[in-house]
Every structure is written in structure tokens, then in C-alpha cells.
């Protein structure tokens with residue numbers, strides 16, 4: 427049976443997500459603001475969670491309705507037969523995201539939804555299901571745009587950017603969803619060496635290698651919310667989990683360098699946890715010492731922006747980057763995610779593509795630099811293409827993005843996207859790492875330098891996170907004290 431689904435993403439990644447969904451075989455794909463809606467069956471729902479690299483979460487709408495007051499929301503929610511989804515023994519939680527002049531407080535809307543559900547159970551059974559904010563059995567998502575309301579089941583649970591391989595993070599790690607989106611935008615799929623000369627915790631080389639080998643990002647996850655649904659089809663999900671028929675070899679190699687020894691150690695641990703040590707080399711190296719690689723290569727990197735990591739000479743750093751591209755990366759292309767115009771200016775090279783992308787709360791740009799052995803004018807006079815057709819199409823997105831700039835102010839603190847951008851990655855040590863198999867109480871071995879292998883459910887391995895990090899309150903973030911997810 428086909429039903430509607432909504433995959434949420436970061437602003438600027440909607441087209442990449444739609445492309446991923448097309449490849450997955452989704453139907454009726456429609457691009458929206460920070461989301462893509464589509465239809466498919468149960469298998470599509472599971473595959474979306476397991477395979478999509480640029481989705482933050484996947485929702486399954488259960489009711490669309492219009493409401494002009496909180497009481498109308500209450501009545502509409504109470505009219506749903508909740509026994510389809512919940513029982514007195516199920517715990518649930520409600521998240522709400524509101525962009526409306528009528529409904530100003532998302533928490534109040536969430537209370538109304540909870541009240542309606544609890545009241546229905548109490549009236550019918552004399553008892554009620556429990557509300558549990560962390561790790562509930564059923565997570566509901568209420569979205570209101572002016573008077574249009576959508577109530578959905580959240581099929582993902584923990585944000586999908588939490589792949590499960592990250593052991594430690596550096597000061598300003600790139601969100602995994604954003605990293606994957608950037609790589610997919612470059613068009614690179616593994617046909618040349620991949621280099622991040624300022625790799626921090628190694629997110630870009632790891633996501634790149636997963637892409638090149640076509641390894642589903644969900645293979646590292648401990649669990650998905652849909653596994654607790656009453657209609658969960660374990661056999662179907664096992665089939666998806668165990669299907670590695672689409673995986674392929676990475677015929678080139680990925681390199682991550684950093685001039686911070688702590689970052690190099692962390693990136694090494696993350697690569698090991700992802701089981702990718704054969705494909706990725708992590709080394710200590712200042713980019714100023716980088717020399718022309720022998721193999722055809724691509725650089726994708728996000729240098730410090732001076733927001734969180736503050737190099738002494740920020741513009742000098744960018745000048746050096748430009749010089750290295752020009753002299754040590756000849757006949758290759760480099761992609762840089764950065765924030766300040768003056769940083770890009772300091773690179774001193776003409777970019778052939780500029781793609782706007784939000785990184786945390788910062789409206790950044792991803793710029794592409796194509797280095798030729800000849801001078802730019804000579805290259806043009808020879809009629810060599812600098813901007814490809816794909817580049818031109820991507821450039822057209824920029825206008826669309828700018829038109830939506832006002833939306834930045836509307837970013838709701840309760841929105842999962844907001845949380846995904848601002849959440850601090852949690853740390854865990856190996857002993858505390860939750861394992862999939864804990865559910866049946868059987869201990870599992872973890873040999874570290876191995877990506878989880880595909881076993882049957884009882885034998886499935888997993889990564890995960892210990893709940894150790896301080897959860898950032900949106901309030902801190904607003905004051906500017908909060909940690910930005912990225913630099």
C-alpha cells in the first residue's frame with residue numbers, strides 16, 4: 427500500500443535529497459522548503475531511513491487538517507482512532523514545529539496534541555498511555571504552517587545525521603548530512619582520490635568513502651523509531667539490512683589531513699569505527715606543506731571560518747589555501763565550504779560555482795575552483811569549459827535560496843532541523859556503546875576495526891553514543907553562547 431512520506435533536510439539540500447529519492451524509486455516526489463514529500467510503501471519507508479544520506483528524519487503523515495485555534499487542533503487530534511498507533515502501555519512524545527501568526531508557541535500546541543490523545547484513552551479505557559520525552563515508543567510530529575496542520579509519526583527517532591560511527595568530535599565538526607550533501611553536489615562518486623586537507627574529525631573522507639562504496643549510512647545505526655511501531659515488519663527490515671548487493675569497491679583512496687594532532691587522532695578513531703581503514707588514510711599535515719598529488723584528485727574541505735575556530739591569521743590561511751590550490755593542485759578541482767566573503771576573496775581564485783548552504787545558523791557558500799595548468803584567459807580563449815551545464819543548473823538554485831532568506835528568522839527552536847544543527851555530538855566509550863543486540867540480552871563483541879557486518883537481527887552489530895554531552899538549550903544558542911554545530 428502506498429502512503430505519503432516527508433523527508434526533512436537542511437536548506438539547500440532539497441534537490442540532492444530529491445535525487446536520492448528518485449534513485450530509491452520513490453513516487454510523487456515534490457520538493458518543499460527543507461523537505462521533500464513523496465509516496466511509497468513500507469519498504470520505501472524503511473529504505474528511506476536506512477539509505478538516504480541527506481535526510482535528517484522521515485515522517486509518515488497520519489492526518490492533514492486546518493485549524494484556526496488550539497481547541498480546533500485538540501478536536502482534530504482527538505478524532506483520530508489512536509488505538510491504531512498506541513496502547514495504554516505505549517509511551518509517546520510530541521514534537522511540534524510552528525510557523526504561524528495564530529499559533530505562536532510550539533510547546534502549547536504539543537500540549538494540546540498530548541491532551542487530546544490522553545483524554546481519548548482515559549474516556550475509553552479509564553487509563554492512559556504515558557508521556558516520555560526521551561526515547562519514547564512513539565514519537566509524533568505536529569507541523570503547523572499558518573492554519574495548515576500535519577500530524578505525523580516520526581519513523582526515524584534520533585536524527586539521521588547520527589550515523590553511529592562518530593566516536594569523538596573536534597571543536598567544529600561538520601554535520602554528517604551536510605557533509606554527504608556537499609559531496610553528492612560535487613558529482614564525485616569515487617572516480618578519483620578524495621582529499622580533505624583540513625579534515626577535523628574526518629566527516630568528509632568518511633562520508634565520501636561511504637558514497638563511493640555505496641554503503642548505506644544506516645548500517646551503523648543502533649535503531650530506528652519505526653522498529654517500535656505496532657506494524658513493524660522485522661523480516662522486511664532484515665532483508666533491507668542484509669542486502670549489500672549494491673555495494674561496490676572504492677578503486678581510489680581518501681585522505682584526511684589536519685595540523686591539529688588531537689583532530690588527527692579523533693579522525694583516525696572515527697575511520698576505524700566506520701571500518702574504513704583500508705580506504706582512508708588520516709595523517710598530520712599542515713596544508714602549507716601539501717604537494718601536488720600524483721593521482722587525479724578532488725579536494726572538498728571546510729576550513730575554519732573564524733567563528734568558532736579562530737586562527738590567528740584567518741585571511742592569511744585562506745591566501746595560503748588559494749596558493750596551494752593554484753600551484754599544488756593543478757588540473758584538479760577543489761570545493762570549499764566557507765562563510766565570509768573576505769575569506770573567499772583571500773583565496774584569490776575565480777570560482778566556477780557558488781552554492782548557498784546553511785551550516786548551523788550561518789548562511790555559507792560552497793564554492794568550486796577548477797585549476798588549470800594554463801592561465802584563466804588562455805583557458806577561455808582555447809574554448810575550454812570552465813562552467814559545466816551541471817554547474818549552471820546548480821547556480822540557478824542560488825536565486826531560489828536567497829528569496830527564502832526571510833525564512834531564517836522563522837527557524838523554530840523546536841524544529842528537529844534546528845536541533846540537528848545545534849546538538850552537540852554525544853561521546854561514548856566503547857563499553858557503554860549501546861548495541862542492537864542488547865534487546866535480547868546477548869552480549870556482542872566489537873573488534874573495532876570493522877564496519878558492522880550484516881548478520882541476522884540477533885547478531886547485528888552496532889555503533890551508538892553514550893549520553894554524555896550537554897544538551898544545548900536553544901536559549902543558549904540565541905544568546906550566542908551556544909555551540910554551533912560547525913565552525
Ligand SMILES: C[S@@+](CC[C@H](N)C(=O)[O-])C[C@H]1O[C@@H](n2cnc3c(N)ncnc32)[C@H](O)[C@@H]1O
Pocket residue numbers: 596598599600601623624625626627628629630683684685686689711712713714728729730731735737743913
Ligand atoms: C572547521 S574544522 C573542519 C571540521 C571537519 N570538516 C569535521 O567534520 O570535523 C577546520 C579544521 O582545519 C584545521 N586546520 C586549520 N588550519 C590548518 C592548516 N593550515 N592545515 C591543516 N589543517 C588546518 C583545524 O585544525 C580544524 O580541524
